[in-house]
Amino acid sequence: GFLFKRKGEGLFLLLIILGNLFYILFLNTVSLKLTAFGIPSYLVIALGIGYGMGYLLEKGRGINERYNRIRLGSKSLYEYVAPLLILVLPLLPLSKNYCENDRSRYYLAYDYGLNILKTLEKNAIFFSSGDIATFAIAYLNIVETKRPDVTIYHRSGNLYQDIYSFYTGRRLSGEEREKQRNRIEREMVSTTSRPVYYIRDVSEELPGYFLEPQGLVYRVRREGVKIRKGRNYWKDYRMRGMEDERVFKDYLTRRMVAEYYYRLGNYYFQRGDRKKAVEQYSKASRIGWEVKGRHYSLGQAYQRVGMIDMAILEYEKAIEFRPHFTSAYNNLGVCYAQKEQYQEAKREWEKALSINPGHEEAGKNLERLKNREQ
Secondary structure, eight states: OHHSHHHHHHHHHHHHHHHHHHHHIIISSTTTTTTOOOOOHHHHHHHHHHHHHHHHHHHHHHHHHTTOOOOETTEEEHHHHHHHHHHHHHHHHHHEEEHHHOOOOOOHHHHHHHHHHHSOOOOEEEEOHHHHHHHHHHIIIIIOOOTTEEEHHHHHHHSSTTTEEEETOOOOOOOHHHHHHHHHHHHHHHHHHSOESSSOOOOOGGEEEEEEEEETTTEEEEEEEEOOOOOOOGGGOOOTTTOOOOOOOOOOHHHHHHHHHHHHHHHHHHHHOOHHHHHHHHHHHHHHTOHHHHHHHHHHHHTTTHHHHHHHHHHHHHHHOOTTTHHHHEEEEEEHHHHOOHHHHHHHHHHHHHHHHHOOOHHHHHHHHHHOOO
């Protein structure tokens, strides 16, 4: 009633509510856990709270005028209740959500980006992708002007210089964009004398090269190049608050920390320290329990260190999040075969092929199993 006495404000809020519903139901293809664009809605909710408080105060004033004889000393009851209401109502949501919004100890994204920049050699070229690393690095590089010697490209072409020309001329399909990006990056890698790094392993897209893990990034190397034992980047890294329970870690932060533990586990595995590798993989699994892709890579990691039962658990978690994850079914089958549980292995490979009949590895594995049974 209060809102619609003021038709302009009421109509505005109604349109906001309907717009949000339409966005959530029909337009938003990204999980709400990942959507970081809720600020306009929060502002509208704050306006709604303000209107609601105004309505209650207006009603209270009317009641006070009707029952003015209710007094406490020289003031009416309303004069005591109204300021209390104004104070208490904002404190209720503040107390409930304070921990999640307290950023006084939050340095994780900052430190993560700084660790990446520390790893890059002088005058490096760095190809970034994904939001977590990209925006942390962008802030440090653009706002704080750290590492001006490094040339940074975002592989979507959305940030920094668009060397891929994705947004000129006609709209490209996903496959066309990928081919164009791979061609341009191969040309750059093959012609530059500068060190080149990627945020993730893209070896399949760079024939004739391999990617050497260096801390949180991968350095491009020509095939056949001998790698000398490099420096331990991890001892120079810091991640303040990573294990501090007082620091709230939202989904994207958990994903970032899980990636950190996973990469550190790989480092220990490459050094032959199986115990420390497993310790880091376990941490990655715990904090990244809802990170879809992380369970698959952890399954591969546990498989490498021979912990087949743990690998099975991680692949099953990956499939729980992505029921049509054919590679997870295939690897799960391999794990069962390693345990000599061949019927279970056959079941998983058949599942992979039922989803994707052209899955080459699952087809070969199933064929080998049939030949073994003959």
